[in-house]
Amino acid sequence: MHDHHLTGRYEAMGREYASQLEDAGRSLAEASPETLEPSTERRAFARKCAAHVEEHAPFLLAELEGIADATGLEPEVVETVPLALDARAGCSLVAVGGERTVDGAPLFARNHDFCPSFRDFATCYRTEPADGLASVGCSCVYVGRCDGVNEAGLAIGFAEVPPHEFEPGVTWQLAVRAVLDTCRTVAEAVAFLESVPHATNVNFLVGDASGEIAIVEASPAEVTTIFPDDDIVSVTREFRTESMREYQSTDRTPADCSRRQAIAAWFDERERRVTAEDLQTVMGEPDVGVCWPIDERREDPRSTIWSWTIDPAERAGHLARDSPVETPYQAVRVPENE
Known part of the structure; x- marks a missing residue:
């Protein structure tokens, strides 16, 4: 299991996460359980989800923006994974x-x-x-x-x-x-x-x-x-x-x-x-x-x-x-x- 300790405002925590990945020799793609090349349909679904997150928890989008800015990746690509994760957890x-x-x-x-x-x-x-x-x-x-x-x-x-x-x-x-x-x-x-x-x-x-x-x-x-x-x-x-x-x-x-x-x-x-x-x-x-x-x-x-x-x-x-x-x-x- 990996570890991250993040502090500060939300966008700064996103940047810090990206920096810690880089220090560990890992890319965001290696830390992501899904592809960072989402389909057009998946992007469209994530955009609809983003509107709801913006209404109820906009600070999380700010953290994602920080990750995107620090990695140089397209913001929509970074957002699609957590906003539209396709997983079948038991628990x-x-x-x-x-x-x-x-x-x-x-x-x-x-x-x-x-x-x-x-x-x-x-x-x-x-x-x-x-x-x-x-x-x-x-x-x-x-x-x-x-x-x-x-x-x-x-x-x-x-x-x-x-x-x-x-x-x-x-x-x-x-x-x-x-x-x-x-x-x-x-x-x-x-x-x-x-x-x-x-x-x-x-x-x-x-x-x-x-x-x-x-x-x-x-x-x-x-x-x-x-x-x-x-x-x-x-x-x-x-x-x-x-x-x-x-x-x-x-x-x-x-x-x-x-x-x-x-x-x-x-x-x-x-x-x-x-x-x-x-x-x-x-x-x-x-x-x-x-x-x-x-x-x-x-x-x-x-x-x-x-x-x-x-x-x-x-x-x-x-x-x-x-x-x-x-x-x-x-x-x-x-x-x-x-």
Whole structure:
């Protein structure tokens, strides 16, 4: 996994990212999971998405402009990748209420399940925007984030829900990044995620330092928020709200997901309160049934290519920077935004 620590105003962070790539001997094309020679159709779709990002998170376009200026690439080419990323991520997320933890503080976890080849692009970003919230999070695409926690103690992650179809809107990786940079509480995150047009079907799980938890189920047609009463909340690739299930392409409900069943069974077997280390066992050990070991021979090659456990109250977490089967969890903290 690569690392970038970016500071300053958004355009400056874009320039800094490009500079750090150059110092590492990498080009933007080598850091991009998609071609920097997009088709005419893809450019046109990205332009439509850009209009929505301009309305709801214009600072992200400023960061992209900084990357384009520093690399000398056409701005539209640089923007097309994060604005119109075509990816089929799996992913598992868990939030644990403080009433089930040893120290009474909530916990959050996420596995990024995707093609092993995308480990070449996986990056841990520490960002300290001059006019936003500092955060730490991971992604396979520049500017966007798949998960993370910010200085206010807000954690967020996503899981895509099939079908894999797109409409012009804000892609999940940009929505997650915008939440990390601008929202301090679950309530603020929910308000933002309910306000934006979403490009595709996606579940968001958000949790904050106070212990508030919410699931935001989003599609291009509708957005619904759930505030669960459970002290263990898991999210995968299915909508749980009946009205939202008409937008997904499978008949499966959350109760049909083997990963959610495995999470529930693991916690049911342990009536005691749990620790962050326990959560690493849930997310990182294949025998539990949540982590997918890397095996490119499978019909579905998606594997767990990084894994998080996060303590929102501490603004910190532990990150397995590759498959948690092979890679230990290491402490990671949100940078102090000065």
